[in-house]
Amino acid sequence: MKIRTRFAPSPTGFMHVGNLRTALYEFLTAKHGGGDFVLRIEDTDQERYVEGATDVIYNTLKIAGLTHDEGPDIGGDFGPYVQSERVGLYKPYAEQLVKEGKAYYCFCTKERLEKLHEDGVIGYDRHCRDLSADEIQKLLDSNTPYVIRQKLPLTGETTYHDCVYGDITISNEELDDQVLIKADSFPTYNFANVIDDHTMGITHVVRGSEYLSSTPKYNALYDAFGWDIPTYIHLPLIMGKSVDEDGNEVISKLSKRHGSTGFMDLINEGYLPEAIINYIALLGWAPTTNQEIFSMEELIANFDINGISKSPSVFDYNKLEWVNAEYIKAMDFESFTNYAKPYYDQYGLTEDKYQLLSEILQPRITRFTQIAEKLTFLKEFSDFDLSLFEHKKSKSNKETSIAALTDMIPALEALDWNSEAISNLLTGYATEKEIKNSVVMWPVRIGAAGVAVTPGGCAEVLILLGKEESLKRLKTSLDRLTKE
RNA sequence: GGCCCGUUGGUCAAACGGCUAAGACAUCACCCUUUCACGGUGGAGACACGGGUUCGAUUCCCGUACGGGUCACCA
Numbered sequence: 060m061k062i063r064t065r066f067a068p069s070p071t072g073f074m075h076v077g078n079l080r081t082a083l084y085e086f087l088t089a090k091h092g093g094g095d096f097v098l099r100i101e102d103t104d105q106e107r108y109v110e111g112a113t114d115v116i117y118n119t120l121k122i123a124g125l126t127h128d129e130g131p132d133i134g135g136d137f138g139p140y141v142q143s144e145r146v147g148l149y150k151p152y153a154e155q156l157v158k159e160g161k162a163y164y165c166f167c168t169k170e171r172l173e174k175l176h177e178d179g180v181i182g183y184d185r186h187c188r189d190l191s192a193d194e195i196q197k198l199l200d201s202n203t204p205y206v207i208r209q210k211l212p213l214t215g216e217t218t219y220h221d222c223v224y225g226d227i228t229i230s231n232e233e234l235d236d237q238v239l240i241k242a243d244s245f246p247t248y249n250f251a252n253v254i255d256d257h258t259m260g261i262t263h264v265v266r267g268s269e270y271l272s273s274t275p276k277y278n279a280l281y282d283a284f285g286w287d288i289p290t291y292i293h294l295p296l297i298m299g300k301s302v303d304e305d306g307n308e309v310i311s312k313l314s315k316r317h318g319s320t321g322f323m324d325l326i327n328e329g330y331l332p333e334a335i336i337n338y339i340a341l342l343g344w345a346p347t348t349n350q351e352i353f354s355m356e357e358l359i360a361n362f363d364i365n366g367i368s369k370s371p372s373v374f375d376y377n378k379l380e381w382v383n384a385e386y387i388k389a390m391d392f393e394s395f396t397n398y399a400k401p402y403y404d405q406y407g408l409t410e411d412k413y414q415l416l417s418e419i420l421q422p423r424i425t426r427f428t429q430i431a432e433k434l435t436f437l438k439e440f441s442d443f444d445l446s447l448f449e450h451k452k453s454k455s456n457k458e459t460s461i462a463a464l465t466d467m468i469p470a471l472e473a474l475d476w477n478s479e480a481i482s483n484l485l486t487g488y489a490t491e492k493e494i495k496n497s498v499v500m501w502p503v504r505i506g507a508a509g510v511a512v513t514p515g516g517c518a519e520v521l522i523l524l525g526k527e528e529s530l531k532r533l534k535t536s537l538d539r540l541t542k543e
Numbered sequence: 544g545g546c547c548c549g550u551u552g553g554u555c556a557a558a559c560g561g562c563u564a565a566g567a568c569a570u571c572a573c574c575c576u577u578u579c580a581c582g583g584u585g586g587a588g589a590c591a592c593g594g595g596u597u598c599g600a601u602u603c604c605c606g607u608a609c610g611g612g613u614c615a616c617c618a
Contacts, residue, residue: 500577
């Protein structure tokens with residue numbers, strides 16, 4: 060049988076990485092087996108409706124590379140794929156169960172249920188479970204509002220199988236007579252979910268482990284209708300690390316207080332979609348080899364339910380950062396430059412410098428957004444601390460710097476401005492004076508950049524600044540050094 | 544609180560009764576080097592605890608502790 064999985068988000072306008080990972084595993088489960096991945100929008104809660112929220116879902120899936128085979132936007136044989144367009148579909152199923160004696164009308168008011176809870180009753184007391192036909196008819200005739208509840212077994216126990224967690228058994232006494240149809244005649248989420256999954260032919264239900272304890276209720280519905288129970292794949296949760304008021308580190312379910320946990324947030328911070336997907340694929344799943352970098356094709360080929368872990372995992376920005384850097388380093392010149400171009404433009408850098416820029420930046424950044432900070436020295440040149448000229452490892456101090464700058468400025472001035480010429484001049488000078496290269500490289504780089512850390516070495520810095528600006532800065536620096 | 548699930552280094556994790564318990568990120572040291580990166584080499588660092596079962600337990604069973612989830616006319 061062809062595998063069919065589904066991603067069924069509520070349109071909240073925000074795609075959490077936890078949801079995205081669920082979608083990814085659903086996608087991979089289907090694709091690994093050559094199956095279909097279905098998108099269904101669960102928007103039965105009108106109160107929570109957010110404008111444009113479904114577009115966020117489409118965009119996220121598109122950027123993430125999780126292309127669905129059926130969905131509201133592209134159609135399919137099992138539509139409609141938006142729950143609000145299916146509302147009329149659910150109640151007949153519930154009525155059918157009532158007729159068969161597997162469900163019943165419940166006329167209890169919310170007030171009565173609240174009172175029950177106040178009195179310490181857990182769940183529903185099944186007050187309406189055994190009303191007589193007369194009583195029911197009377198209440199119906201008087202238009203008393205009602206919900207439809209399913210009759211669940213009072214004794215015994217239920218066992219089901221999950222591909223990740225194994226066999227799970229629970230006592231039937233734990234099961235409440237669940238509401239199927241609400242007083243407003245809308246289906247409850249659980250009910251709609253089962254009806255939709257079945258009528259859409261979903262074979263593998265992949266979802267977060269928070270559904271582990273309600274799964275027996277879902278199964279009770281499949282059983283009541285005589286439908287096949289789908290294969291269950293429950294996923295461990297993703298956790299975040301944060302610090303509480305007392306300064307203690309706490310680990311809890313990933314949420315906004317852990318920083319950027321929305322897919323789009325991460326994109327805006329400069330993480331590549333492929334890197335995010337790659338990273339979260341490895342959060343809760345491990346391949347059989349030590350491979351860490353996976354393309355989507357490789358994920359599809361290697362994904363295996365057996366590799367899914369049971370225990371929750373902590374979202375680690377460090378590792379995401381590393382994965383992102385791996386993707387950046389693997390880019391060819393063209394694509395790297397494409398991503399970097401907006402930042403180059405920001406600094407007024409012309410195309411003739413792209414080659415050099417990309418070369419020196421590519422191994423140095425872990426996110427594209429870092430380019431700006433790496434290049435600030437091009438725009439800013441202030442009265443930096445002259446102690447920067449002192450550097451033991453480069454055997455440099457203010458005296459050696461004055462000497463080097465004094466000799467090098469006029470020599471540079473006479474130079475044809477290219478990387479090779481600059482390097483030759485500086486190393487040649489070092490050889491001639493029998494000093495280490497760094498004794499001349501260090502002061503020239505510092506004198507021109509005005510900061511200790513620069514992307515690239517002395518020659519690169521000078522090229523990026525250009526001849527005029529470089530010499531201007533070097534003279535200023537020498538001036539300040541000698542005056543001191 | 545009841546029920547369910549989980550527990551290998553700081554983090555992600557491999558191992559599905561038999562080893563000196565992989566690997567990756569982070570961290571530290573050294574090398575490379577024209578600063579910083581990149582790259583290379585190496586170091587430190589883990590089976591929550593207590594009972595069983597077994598010739599032998601990280602692995603199986605039972606408790607304890609800790610963590611998480613769930614108990615709606617919400618999704």
